[in-house]
Structures are given as C-alpha cells and as structure tokens.
Amino acid sequence: MNSPNIPAALVHYVAQGLIERSVSIKILPTLMREISPAPLPKTYFVQAGLTATCAQWQLSDRANTSLPLLERLKSTVGIGFTRQTWAQLSTGAAHQPAAQLVFAPLVLDAAEDVLQALACLPAWFADDGVLLFATLAAGGLPELVNAQPEWLELLGHWPSIMDAGARLQDLRFGLPVLDVEAVPLSYSDFNTTWHDVTAFVPALRHMDTASAEPWKERLRHLFDNGLRDLSLQVLYGQVWQPTAPKSERTEHTVSLESLTAQLEHRRTFK
Numbered sequence: 001m002n003s004p005n006i007p008a009a010l011v012h013y014v015a016q017g018l019i020e021r022s023v024s025i026k027i028l029p030t031l032m033r034e035i036s037p038a039p040l041p042k043t044y045f046v047q048a049g050l051t052a053t054c055a056q057w058q059l060s061d062r063a064n065t066s067l068p069l070l071e072r073l074k075s076t077v078g079i080g081f082t083r084q085t086w087a088q089l090s091t092g093a094a095h096q097p098a099a100q101l102v103f104a105p106l107v108l109d110a111a112e113d114v115l116q117a118l119a120c121l122p123a124w125f126a127d128d129g130v131l132l133f134a135t136l137a138a139g140g141l142p143e144l145v146n147a148q149p150e151w152l153e154l155l156g157h158w159p160s161i162m163d164a165g166a167r168l169q170d171l172r173f174g175l176p177v178l179d180v181e182a183v184p185l186s187y188s189d190f191n192t193t194w195h196d197v198t199a200f201v202p203a204l205r206h207m208d209t210a211s212a213e214p215w216k217e218r219l220r221h222l223f224d225n226g227l228r229d230l231s232l233q234v235l236y237g238q239v240w241q242p243t244a245p246k247s248e249r250t251e252h253t254v255s256l257e258s259l260t261a262q263l264e265h266r267r268t269f270k
Helices: 008-021 043-047 069-076 114-124 142-147 149-154 161-170 190-200 209-224 256-268
Strands: 031-036 053-059 082-084 101-105 130-137 177-186 229-240
Touching: 008 031, 008 043, 008 101, 008 130, 008 177, 008 229, 114 130, 114 161, 130 161, 142 149, 142 209, 142 229, 149 209, 161 177, 161 229, 190 209, 190 229
Parallel strands: 031 053, 031 101, 053 082, 101 130
Antiparallel strands: 130 229, 177 229
C-alpha cells in the first residue's frame, strides 16, 4: 500500500504542535523518536529543550533494506533517516530500541482504518514513556462538502474525537489527552490542490485514473469558480502505556471445614 503523500509543510506544522504539547510532560527521556512522513530538522527539538538523543524514522513506501548501500550506511551511523513502511510499523512488534518519548505526526493516516490502527501504539514506545500522535479527524474539507455534498461519501474514514477517545479507553490507555485544531490551507494552482486532496482522502488514492476523473472534474469546477481555501481538522493525542486490566472477580471460595471452624470459634467466645 502506498503511503499518503501529505505535504511536508503540513506534517512539519503538526509536528511542531506535538512538540508544544509535550512541554507539560514531566519525564526525562534517554531516547526520543520521531516517526513521520517528513521528519523535522532536529534543531526544532533542541530549541524546545528536548536534548535527548532523537532517532528519526521516516514513513516511506520503501524500507531501508531496499535502498542503495550508501543510504543504508548513512542511516546506520545516524546520518539521515531510517525509512520504515507502514507494514513494518504496524506489525505489533516492539520498536527497538524503546523510546520514552515518541512523536508521530500524521503517521496513522497511512492505515486503512485509523481507529483500528490505534492498537499499534503500545509497541511504539517504552513502558515508562509517552507517545504524542496526530491524525486527520472528522469534519475536514467542509468547503468541498458544503459546495458539493457528494464529497461526504469519501470522507467517512476520519475519526471523531469522541470515537478516538472511546477506542483508546477500550485499549486501556491511561487517561488519554485529546484535542482538535482546525488547520487552514490556501492554494494558488489546481494541480497542487488535487494532489493534496488526493493525499488526504484514501478513497481517492485507491481509485484508478478513470474512477478518480469525475472527482477531479468536480474539484476543478470548484477551483475554476474561485475555491482557493480548504481546511482540515487535526486530532492531537497524548497517551501513556495501557494499564493492566483489573480483575472484576468479587467471589471467594471458602471450604466447608473453614466455615465450621469459624462457627466453633464464635461459640467459644460468647
């Protein structure tokens, strides 16, 4: 499956939002990790006071093992990024070495079902750590829906904040913190607009050229009639590792001999 080609400027904006939200987290990580379609320059972390070693994994359609030897050697010694496919990130195997603080901007958007993909998160960070993630959320691209309601049939994959919170609680994450931000986007040419809308909407990415053409013409009609501004809803989340399930059993097994001994004891002290 191809990863969504979300604009790097948007990924960087969202990643900086995660860094800002990490300021209140009171942990001293020995290792941080950024998992991102477009990793930030490391200076952004340093300027925010995050000076721990930061490993950067780039979401890609190609794993490091499929890259030329020189690129693989560079990533091995810390130059550049380690490339990971969504298939690698979502296996359920713990990411090693385990990081105490993880930033994952717009990575879950590579999944077919974002709510189901939340089950991958425990493997992404250490037991005593915190993970901050961001994903596109319900209510995005209202400009398209308001002008042409048929767009709504392509946008049902985005989770609401309520659904995301309920899913995280079902997965036993301790007190997840969630908020949503409306992010405005402006365009000056149609091709860039179509590229980005396709990146945001999985249904379009999975269509062949013939199937996508009617949607492209709908968008072109809106653009030719003055549409230049779109907006997305971005869901930000902070999670700690899932808590162990508590036993709900309230029954106790007591032998008949034990009950008889208790009765005899009570009679003795009357």
